[in-house]
Amino acid sequence: MSSLDRPGGRNGRVVTFYSYKGGTGRTMALANTAWILAANGKRVLAVDWDLEAPGLHRFFHPFLEPATVGATTGVIDLLTDYAWAAAADPAETEHRHPDWHRQYARIQRHAVSLDWPFPEPGTLDLVSAGRQNRDYSAIVSTFDWDNFYERLGGGLFFDALRDEMRYHYDYVLIDSRTGLSDIADICTAHLPDTLVDCFTLSDQSIDGAAAVARHIDERLRSRRIRILPVPMRIDEGEKEKADAGRSLARAKFDRFPSGMTEAQLTGYWGSVEIPYRPYYAYEETLATFGDEAGNAGSLLAAFERLTAVITNQAVTALPRMDEEVRLGIKKAFTRSRSALPADLHLSYVSEDRLWADWIAAVLTRAGYRVELKYVGGEGDGADKPADRTVVVLSAAYQRSARARQVWEAATGGDPSGRRQVVA
Structure with missing residues (x-):
């Protein structure tokens, strides 16, 4: 029995x-x-299917326990668990129930719920790309998608996964990887009811996004996937170029969205584009907390309009929240400035110049500001030691009378207690 046929789905x-x-x-x-969607009482699942460059969890980090996220399995674990079971010895599998694969499609085993009081029955669950350990990259890069589909029944598995997700959630939002690939094909063709086809107004981005839309529409017309082209990162600083890009996009996506009159299409294209706001270019911050509600020109307002289109106007706005709460969470998203380590002196004798150069390069990559101080040169520290000194303490250094003076000055009495010496 399909999961959609179960009562209460x-x-x-x-x-x-x-x-x-x-x-x-x-x-x-x-x-x-x-x-x-979740703030409007919807049960929502967000799935990070960008396996090569996962990052969806970063937008939710104030509401996730880092240890829990790191230990929780995700998409690649879901797939490999099924693949191992499907590749088992035929003698062991011949008596399996026809729906045996559905137990491996239970997506909620891999989901983490965000810690936020959404209105009942609203929830926002996250399924990450997978457990981020040292084996993750190797598993993703060696996963055989052709074998998964052709020999292991991957198509049936993804059908079951789609049923399972739709049974438990009102909306399942999948973050697909970019470009053309087996992974992108699963996300754009096999799983969705709606495809949000995002692009910037560059020629390559428009052409690529439009080609994918046409390919899906022609190849999978029976699936009736709703395709929504969405122009993004629109910078009005170059209005003439932006208008030319909009015109080109309308022409390239001439069939999408389907089933609209010319007036409806004009309204659609005027409502769904997402503006560029420099404030959000530096950190993964949710506009639901970064912007104050009610500002029609804000990034939040643009996402509200996009949500309204996706839901056929069922959800049109983010419910207002207490301003003090919003600002508190906004602060949690803001990255604090990292204090750069103080300058340090690297003391050495001429015989050890190669070692000194290497040590300086290592420390510089770690973020330190290093000043090379040759023993006997100007400001070598014998008369006025630095607060922080690294000494290449070789046999040659210890034989040098001047170097011993540098060492004694650096390690001598320091009333301030600030001086540090590393040999």
Whole structure:
């Protein structure tokens, strides 16, 4: 029996956020849409299927326990568990129930719930790309997608996974990897009911996104995937170029979204584009906390309009929250300035110049500001030692009378207690 046939199921919608090129702000759009939906009492699942460059969790970090995220399995673990079971000895599997694979599609085993009081029955669950240990990259890079589909019944498994997600959640938002690949094909063709096709107004981004839309529409017309082209990172600082890009995008996406009159299409394109706001270029911050509600020109307002289109106007706005709470969470997203380590002197004798250069390079990569101080040269520290000194304490250094003076000055009495010496 399909999970959708079970009593009490939700028959939710699977929405993939895709971009042909990186740098569109796709993941940020997904994260904000997910929050707006959950804040309106919807059960939402956000899935990080960008296996090569996972990062969706960063937009939710104030609401996640780092240890829990690090220890929780995700998409690649879900797939490998099934692959191992499907590749078992035929003698062991011939008596399996026809629906045996569905137990491996139980997505909630890999989900972590965000710690926030969403209105009932709202929730926002996250499934990461996978457990980030030292084996992760090797597992992702060696996963055989052709074998998964052709020999291990991957298509049936993804059908079951889609059923399972739709059964438990009102909306499932999938963050797909960029470009053309087996992974992107799963996210854009096999799983979604709606495809949010994100692009910037560069020629390559528009052409790539439009080609993918046409490919899916022609190849999978029977699936009736709703395709929503969404221009992103629109910078009005170059209005003439932006208008030319908008015109080109309308022409390239001439069939999308389908089923709209010309007037409806004009309204659609005027409402869904996402503006560029420099404030959000530096940190993974949710606009649901970064922007005050009610500002029509804000990034939050743009994500509200996108959410309204995705939900067919079922959800149109983020409910207002207490301003003090909003500002407190906004502060939690803000990265504090890291204090650079203080300058340090690297003391050496001429015989050890190669060692000194290497040590200086290592410390510089670690963020220190290093001043090489040759013993006998100007300001070598014998008369006025630095607060922090690293000494290349070789046999040659110890034989040098001047070097001994540097050492004694650096390690001598220090009333301030600030001086540090490392040999």
